[in-house]
Amino acid sequence: MNESNAQGERLGIVVGGSLTGGMEVKLDSATPIEEMAVGRYVVIGGLRSRFFGMITNISLGTINQQLTITPPDVADPFIAEVITGTSTYGKLQVTPMLTISGDAVSLLEGPQPVKTVPAHFSEVREASEQDVELVFGREDDKHFYVGTPLDMETKVCLNIAEFVKRSNGIFGKSGTGKTFLTRLLLIGMVQKKEAANLIFDMHNEYGWEGTSEHVPNVKGLKQLFPSQVALFTLDEESARRRKVSPDYVVQIGYDAIEPEDIALLRETLNLTEPAIEAVYQLVREFGEEHWLEGFLNLSGDEETKDLLKNLNIHESSYRNLRRGLERLRRLPFLVPHARENSVQRILEYLDRGMNVVLEFGRYTDVTVYMLIANILTRRIYAQYRERTEMAMGEKADKPHPLVITIEEAHKFLNPSVAEQTIFGTIAREMRKYNVTLLVIDQRPSSIDDEVMSQLGTKATYLLDNEKDIDSVLMGVSGKSELKTVLSKLEAKQQALIFGHALPMPVVVKTREYGSAESYKEFGFRDAAELKRKTEEEIKDLF
Amino acid sequence: MSTKIGEVIEASTGGFVAECYELHTPPPLGSVVRTTDGDVEIYGIVCNASTESIDPGRRPVARGKDESEEENIYRQHPQLSRLLRTTFESLAIGHGQENEIRHYLPPRPPRVHSFVYLCEQDEVRRFTQSLDFLSILLNSKGGSVDEMVSACLRQASHAHDDGRAFLVRAGKELAVLLGGELNRLNAILRRIRL
Structure with a gap:
């Protein structure tokens, strides 16, 4: 692999910034600003270690305020080319995220969270495929490939x-x-x-x-x-x-439904607070496993009224609860006794x-x-x-x-x-x-x-x-x-x-x-392939 | 082999004045010339040229009232070419020693009567690989610095295979050097665009 591929293209140099606010990077004149994109990765080459960061903002700068008032004759391609990157330039904001030290011990430990910033005028390059691979790992028995970073072919795992x-x-x-x-x-x-x-x-x-x-x-x-x-x-x-x-x-059997389940459904079943209270009362009466069945079997006659009175449940709460729980009864997979x-x-x-x-x-x-x-x-x-x-x-x-x-x-x-x-x-x-x-x-x-x-x-x-x-x-x-x-x-x-x-x-x-x-990448084999493979294996066996 | 065009008649650290062997044929404004001081080669950029009487007390007089062509004047007064002389001024912008070119002033000015040569294209190309001399030019005193700079770059661009790329590179250098002087920058850029 050649040098430029191993390193990624040079974008510019660090001209300022801070750990919290991100690094300010001045783009080289040869780097077209319109090809930059937020979310893309860059590598900043510090003196001791390399910093892995992400572009979080892109802006324009001029060397002289007067340029904004009397712009040069950019209709002329020559003048436009000269001005680009010198009098006017592009700036990136790069948030450093990880450091990759050069020595053997840190190589084994892998990238570490960033705790400092690169020095002034450190070189900023696009992250190469190797850099991304170093950070996000390779697809193996623990790492799963989910996608690719913006404008790159490398796998993010x-x-x-x-x-x-x-x-x-x-x-x-x-x-x-x-x-x-x-x-x-x-x-x-x-x-x-x-x-x-x-x-x-x-x-x-x-x-x-x-x-x-x-x-x-x-x-x-x-x-x-x-x-x-x-x-x-x-x-x-x-x-x-x-x-x-x-x-x-x-x-699901009725016995599986607990008062907490009904409390959770308060809003969707349109139940009132007292109705939920009533559920707990019913559990006390019928027991945890039979309360729902017991309640749904209540016929609304005198006996029921007495029960409600005993349990201190108001008539309106009863009706409210009834309406809600009837909805559950209509669900075919809810049965009194699950097989x-x-x-x-x-x-x-x-x-x-x-x-x-x-x-x-x-x-x-x-x-x-x-x-x-x-x-x-x-x-x-x-x-x-x-x-x-x-x-x-x-x-x-x-x-x-x-x-x-x-x-x-x-x-x-x-x-x-x-x-x-x-x-x-x-x-x-x-x-x-x-x-x-x-x-x-x-x-x-x-x-x-x-x-x-x-x-x-x-x-x-x-x-x-x-x-x-x-x-x-x-x-x-x-x-x-x-x-x-x-x-x-x-x-x-x-x-x-x-x-x-x-x-x-x-x-x-x-x-x-x-x-x-x-x-296929996920390991799926269609029928024809499976058959062929099996035949091959049989052949190998004998 | 570069052409010998004259001789140093006045020398200082910052530059030298040379007299041309041929009347009326000074090197073009902005061209690169070379002279020597012992084994040090001194490079200069032509920043001014003039033709005048040898004797400062005797100014030339007009002679062609009855002539139909200018050339006839010189034909009829052959002494003129002996009474007049063409000189040019160069700014020292670098020197070479032991095959190495340095873009800063030589340790000593050239000796008077040193020969002055007009640099060939490949020598110009070699010298203008680095544009460090531009800051010496821009900081020189004199009336037409910007004209000289643009003339120099225009000429040097012919020595490079990709003249436009050279001019863009030079333009970017100027843009940095003249960051605070946009009008000067624009004036020079307009003079060097192709």
């Missing part, structure tokens, strides 16, 4: 092992590519086998087949990794119509290291989604907690890490319910019990601040609401610079990813997904 250790978030306006990236990350997790996944798939996009705006249909997890993914569904009929054969049809314990089934699969996609079929209503996700997750949470505690006591193996993917996360994690739902707890503290969340949402500002601040890695597509941007970037160093980058993302396929699993924030163009080639 996410450390999946680190990624699953924290809860993570994917944000962006509708139609920017959240589902797309989520599917990619799920594939990454399945492929690297660092964690089992439980995916609450509201719109049936991840399991068997997903939709894409460019390609008619893209393969889901089950098609790519048939032996590692189990497809659960709430709606067998819908699955049959889509010609998908689920591994298991989930049914099998679905939670146990899911856990069995997860225990075997399988990934479970739960499709909601036609029940895309938020109420259903919240109810089911909450019921299942609460039980899984309890089990994981128990097992981890046992593991701590007996020094046995900890349970296999679990990542729970939820959509419309602000419904679960908004400040008014985050305290009550299990997801709030998971986001806050379940890391210790090897359970983390992957939250997908379009209104990050509606998510509880405390939860947002606990998210390890965040990926965000274009957001245009000021509040949303602020909440995503909350607590990140260099926030104002990243804000510029975020607001300049393209409307599709470009995401800003930052946090725990990456050494520094990165704008990536997400990798291609949907073509036969891309499937």
